Amino acid sequence: MRDVIAELPVKPPPKKPERTRDQALDVINAVEEKGTTVYLNKFNDEVGLHRESERAREIKEEAERMVTKAGIAYELFWYEPGALLSDQAVDFLRSGRSPAELIEELAEYPAKAIYEGPKITDVDRALMKARRTYTESVFAKKGIKNRKEAKVAEEKAKEDYTLAVLNKLRQISGTPPQAALEEVEYLPQVVERLSFGPTISHSVEDLAANHLHVLADLLLREEIARTGLAKEFSDRGVRKVVKALTRNRFVRAAVAGSVFTGSALWFGEGMLPHSLQPISDIADDGLRLLAGYVASQELLNGTYEGVTGLVRKIKRKQAQEELAASIELTDLTLKTAYNEIESRPPDRSGTDNPRENLQRFRNIQSDYNDLQNAPGGIPYKSENMLAYCERLYLKHMDKVRGIMTSSDPERAFYDLSSLILIEDLTTMKDELVRGKLKRGIFRGVSVLTTALANTVALKSKTAFLESPTLPSEVVRDLTSSPL
């Protein structure tokens, strides 16, 4: 048989111009940098997180090979007569390939090695759309005429968004464990346990380390995504306020009276605060909690952060202490913060020593830091995760336990998920919309501050405030400056 292909007038491909030594060095450096990062990330996944998948192993091994080849290329390009070559370089030369070919192979690697993240599915697309529609509806200007219609539209958007989040949760639960890391970026061992089959019974520890871990993680990621959208939709006036809030200390003082100046914290840290509470609560608790902070300069300055921020911080601390006082609650918190697999090391469980438990809560952040840049890493702070745990195990513990005793545990889990998400959305709306109104009202009533301070101080019957006259400097003019 004739070899037809061999007889065809095949034109050889044009020869690529060879790279200069400097260009070759750039390629080598890029491969070493990219390859090392990819290798370490995958190593971290596999060893640090016990994440194993065929694809992850392939990516890691390819990175290792490419870094080795970059080393060979370096040796060959900068070879000095008489110097000894490494075994790998000698093997390479024996293979008959040229250093220039090797450089071309290396040049293609950095682009190939970019981690593309999990696949975007229809569920993700629907979630993105619902999230955007809802966030936009919160920011929509509601005039007098269209107020009713706008409210209906907002409620509908909220409902659609809640369903889209629950669908995402269902998608995660339904992913085959072997594909979990690639498709939804959760550990196979965690996803495996999310099922609510009729024969499966879950302990509260199981729920904490798997279902509630995934729930809190997903909702925290959602919050970050909403925060990004909120920035986009916020009107120019809000932007102006936020810009001022983040840059100007005096303006921060001006919004001192608003309970919801969490926006400063929000834009500062890229997250919405979680445990906002009605002013009445803050005022009641605040008086009690002020005790520990009498020397706070922030309070003396009359800043909003000095009052509500401080009270919130103390309340958060108290909640963590409450969790840390119980072995069981600490254990559940750590399981939720880490997950089934990552909570296995002995220093990631509850002890009978509350101080040690608090230290273990503090350790979470440093563990999260190691994961920041890894695929599927943690984009939020441990404080935010702990805030979810406080809500789950202090506020909604009956509902968590209710999942185990319910005749339909799956439904009970989704009901709890929906409840937590709606709480988040209510907080966000309060923060973004009512917060603006409250800041405005505070600016108005702050005119009364000095007079009120005298009233509060002079009419108090407590011994130390019965002094004849308070020096004028005691009651500062706390009137805020204009925004």
Add this chain to the structure above:
Amino acid sequence: MLNTKVQDLPEPQRSTIIAGMTQLVLLKLVEQLTEKLSSTDQLELEGMIDRQASEKEIFDFLKTKFPDLEARAEQIAAKERIQLDEKLKQLLELIHKDQP
């Protein structure tokens, strides 16, 4: 029973307590007014906030809606007073503990 007088307290604490308590009473007032403002008034106020109205303007606006504004503030302070005293006693106990 404590017999602490104001002069016994080191200065940052005394001023801080008064400032803090005042702010807390103000916060309650803000909450109360926000709840009681009608939708139309809320819209009007939002418009004022957007155009960077001065404090005086906002105060005057609130005064037209709540002519008893100062009385409300006083009332909140009075309502809270017993509780404030109780808390202040606790506060003093803590301060005493911290003082050498």
